[in-house]
Structures are given as structure tokens and as C-alpha cells.
Amino acid sequence: MTLPALTSRGYTGEADLSRMHALVREAWRQHGPRVECTVGDLDWRLYRRATVDASANIRLWEASGLLVGFAWFLPNGDLDILVHPREHCVAVVAEMVAWGEARLRMSGNGEQPGRPLHAWALASNEPLSRALRAAGLHPTSACYLHLFRELDTPLEVPSLPRGFHVRAVAGLSEAAARAAVHRAAFGSERVSTEVYAHLMCSARHYRPELDVVAVAPEGALAAMALGWLDPDNLVGELEPVGTAPAYRRLGLARAVSQEALRCLQVAGARSAVIYALPDNAASVELYASLGFRELDRNIGFVRSPP
Secondary structure: OOOOOEEEEEOOOHHHHHHHHHHHHHHHHHHOOOOOOOHHHHHHHHHOOOOOOHHHHEEEEEEOOEEEEEEEEOOOOEEEEEEOOHHHHHHHHHHHHHHHHHHHHHOOOOOOOOOOOEEEEEOOOHHHHHHHHHOOEEEEEEEEEEEEEEOOOOOOOOOOOOOOEEEEOOOHHHHHHHHHHHHHHHOOOOOOHHHHHHHHHHOOOOOHHHEEEEEOOOOOEEEEEEEEEEOOOOEEEEEEEEEOHHHOOOOHHHHHHHHHHHHHHHHOOOEEEEEEOOOOHHHHHHHHHOOOEEEEEEEEEEEOOO
16 A cells, blocks of 8 residues: 655644644544554553653644644653554654654753653554564563553442542642642652643643542542543543552551542543552552453563664
């Protein structure tokens, strides 16, 4: 099959984000749930920090004016790729990798000096894996588990310690508290009040009714689970899920995840995905207890050192 001429350019704004969302949705229609990302992932990556230089770190590939793929360079040296239809992988992936390696050099080896570029591909995505190998990369042991469950049966009501309850966030008035529980859960200062408020106002797929928190008896937010919905494919995602250190081992991550899944189901989701690192036994066990099973693995590919 002869493929049309392909061109690439940097990200230019909201119109491009809409096209990227549409490409992800189309990939889900054909391959879901065996797709590298969801529409919610795009929003979370774009709005989860104050400084995301999208024009420099996102590049789009087009054929006759139609978007066929994009590559997203992340500060830690990861390169996330989505190509659809997958037959275009043979034509664009080598160029995507070369661009990602150039971005890594320009960023001074990113947030993790010495770490090579990691380009990611689902184990089931053979066209992308073959194209990465053809570009000189090889698979490593680094991977994320892609976990999946149907939402076709009634969900259990979360079980909570005495005095705790779960609910959706109250809106912008709770942006500071919501950001604070995220920072505590992940030990990171990246998500400030301003960052979270911007996400709440600007992310296309953010819905406050899917942003679930556990509230401690004294009123502090103790845990959170953020749900994202693709309304076209009726798939939900939980990203991220976390508990503040002072409230761990109380079952709160399970409770907020259960409630977020219930809210996704009410909003129309018929299935859900979540990602986990295989060596994080606690999260893998938690998600298994919530009915998730391993569906696929997102494998990191790197170039062999010279």
C-alpha cells in the first residue's frame, strides 16, 4: 500500500488538542482498550504542571492535512507516541524517535540526567513495536501495566473507617485543598493551587463530579481519585489515585476508587482502565481487588549505547 506524503509540525494550541483528542477516540473505536492513552491522559499531561511547553514538546504528523499521529516528549525523557491508522507507523516512527532524541539533548537530558529516551508501545501494538525496532530501539524490562475492567454490574458502596466519608470536590472553592492532598499523596510540589484551578477550568474532560475525595473526621481531604470519561467510547480512567501519608492503610484509596468508578458508571462509562507499575505491589493488589485485570503492557524502548 502506498502511503501519502507525511509532514510534521509543532503543536500550536487548542485546535490541535481537539484533533489529538479525536485521533485518540478513533484509535479507541478500532483498538480499544488496547490503545496507549485515553483522552483524559492528554488533558492530565497538559494541565498537571505550571510549565508545559506544548509547542516545543508535542509534535504532530499529518497526511494530506489529516492528523495521523503525534509524539509527546516528557521532562523525564519519556516519548509517548500515538499513530492511527497503525499502518503509518512504518513511515513516521523513526522520525518521531529522532525528534524525541533531539528534544532530550536540548533539554539537557531532562529531569533524569543520564537516562536515555524511552519510547513507549503497548505489547499488543505490533506495528509500533516493529517500527521502534527498525528505528534502532529495543524493548526493556521497563513497563506499565494496562489494567481493565467492565462496568456492567452494580458497584459496591465504599467501606470507610468511622467518621470518614467520600464525595466529589466542591468546585473551585476547594482547589487549594484538592491540590494539597495531591501534593501530600505524591510528595511533589508540582500541583499548586493555581495549577489545579487551571485544570478544573480548562481541561476538556475534567468533570467535578468525577473528582472524588475522602474527607477525614476533622474535615481535611485525606485521599483522592480523579476520573476521566471518554463519552464517545464510554470508557473511564482513574488517573491519579493517592492518599496523604497521615491517612494510609485505612482503605481510603480503595474507597475513593470505588466511588470514582461508580460515578463514571453513572456518567455512562461501560468500562474503565488504570495504569500501574508492576513493582508497586500495593497498587497492583488494590486495583485487582477493584476488579481490574491486566490487559496489556506498555513497554519502554531505548537505543543501545554506542
